[in-house]
Amino acid sequence: MQLFDSESLDRRGSSAVKRTPPKPSHKTFYRIASKRRLSVVDRISKSKRQLFDDNIPMSFDDEEPISLSSHALAALAEFHAEKDAHEKTFEKLRTGAAPRAGAGLGVVEPEDEDPVAEDADDQPLSMAAFTEDWNESQFWFLDETAFALADQLLDGASSSSTIGVVSTPSVFIALKNRLRFWPIEDRPKLVLFEHDHRFSVFPEFVFYDFQRPLQLPAYLKGSLDSVIIDPPFFSNDCQTKFALTGRWLVKPKSPRVIVCTGERMATIVDKLYRSLGVYATTFEPAHAGLSNHYYCYANFESSTWDWRSDESD
Incomplete structure (x- = not known):
């Protein structure tokens, strides 16, 4: 997402103007003649980096060739193999998922889907193909959370239903995986509103910039x-603009609304979504590597959550 003021906080609660990844707790630099550095060490995980620390000599002759131990080479090979696997998965999505219905159209009717193509590669989708981008303040939900939220969106849905996913791609992936087991003729329509163009590999993608909360195709209103x-x-600014988008998108009669954001935003969420009957629930979404206290707000109770009372805190 784009930056908009120095007071905004991302999902980690950090200032938006300082959203760079934290530096490792320690980083070893090797002084080489002519001030060369082994920058590859910084590109791999901490555990694999330790192999380099243990196997690279601390000093070199100017003409001495640099060599790595078999363990360090194996770690480097594993890193590149993982990177290549992610790139292949993404390329497979790019060349396979999007062309079936035309990426970027937004709403895909069930009859537009290709059942032959679906059956030919009946593999579940994974967020592993989309690494988190901290510049976009991206932190994916854990699978358990994503599926729990997807199940609530699908509850009572039918082929005449349309489900919107706003800046929550991990739940979109969970929805796609759940719907693999639904008959095509019964599947609801999905729309993914997202700022990250990587997700344009999906035909349900609609570009969304919260700085322009109502700049969306007119046919999607209501x-x-x-x-x-x-x-x-x-931040109040970001929350307000997302709420404007949400209220513009939903049908006027009995829409199902879920908002996931920090516990600290409870007051503004109550104000922005009061007309839709949205309240804090007992369900707490979980992210990998994110410790902020996250709440799920909704305008309905379910088997997964109840309304949150003061005693729930």
């Missing part, structure tokens, strides 16, 4: 039966 919203920043 079209959603249910929606999930996960604003990337803990």
